[in-house]
Amino acid sequence: MTNRKLQYWVIPPKCDGEFVACMEDVLQTYEKPYDPAVPVLCMDEQPVQLVKEKKVPIPATKTRPKRVDYEYERAGVTNVFMFAEPLAGWRHVSIRQNKTKVDWAIEMASVLESRYADCRRVIVVCDNLSTHTKGAFYEAFLPERAYALSQKIEFHFTPKHGSWLNIAENELSSLTRQCVSRRRFGNEDELRAETSAWASDVSKQQRTVDWQMKIGDARCKLNSLYPKI
Secondary structure, eight states: OOGGGOOOOOOOOSSOHHHHHHHHHHHHHHTSOOOTTSOEEEEEEEEEEEEEESSOOBOOOSSSOOBOOSOEEEEEEEEEEEEEETTTTEEEEEEESOOSHHHHHHHHHHHHTTTTTTOSOEEEEEEOOTTSSTHHHHHHSOHHHHHHHHHHEEEEEEOTTOGGGOHHHHHHHHHIIIIITTOOOOSHHHHHHHHHHHHHHHHHTTOOOOOOOOHHHHHHHTGGGSOOO
16 A cells, blocks of 8 residues: 555544534534633644754755755654634744643643733633643642632533644644744754744734634534434
């Protein structure tokens, strides 16, 4: 079998009540009108391989592109945390060495206590990883602060094998294509500077997300996912 005859894909389950329950919950969340007091925030994360140059690249000229040597040195893996508020056209990217419960709690707290400090509640759409829990706040902060953060957040989890429902994953895909792909970052500071610039530029353009799929569309187009009664 050649590579052209093989395609990797996230294959959803068939006739799965748990899948469609989570899917419809997320779709209903995306249908909510914009409410600055109770915003909808999507978050996701992905690893990025850091790569150092072994030879100094030759700068581009008027007649020739920049030349980079094939040889490189692996410099470890870091993690990109993506936060996206679809209806406000806002993105925030953070870089951390790890993606433990504590890392997630620190990054989430940073967003909740800055941009969303005056919000009554924040609806968070994310995948159902073991690190994405209210208990993570208690592993990172004193009980008083952890309680305040846990009371402010309302989770809506995407179904397993249904990460396409997370708008933050789509934003990570855009970040990868437009900023990270085919480039070498030797350390976290370089990656942090470039990804932060990307998020700032895209947010300044106020490019909101126009999510098209509704619950009715899913029940028609994704009928195979629903249990047969």
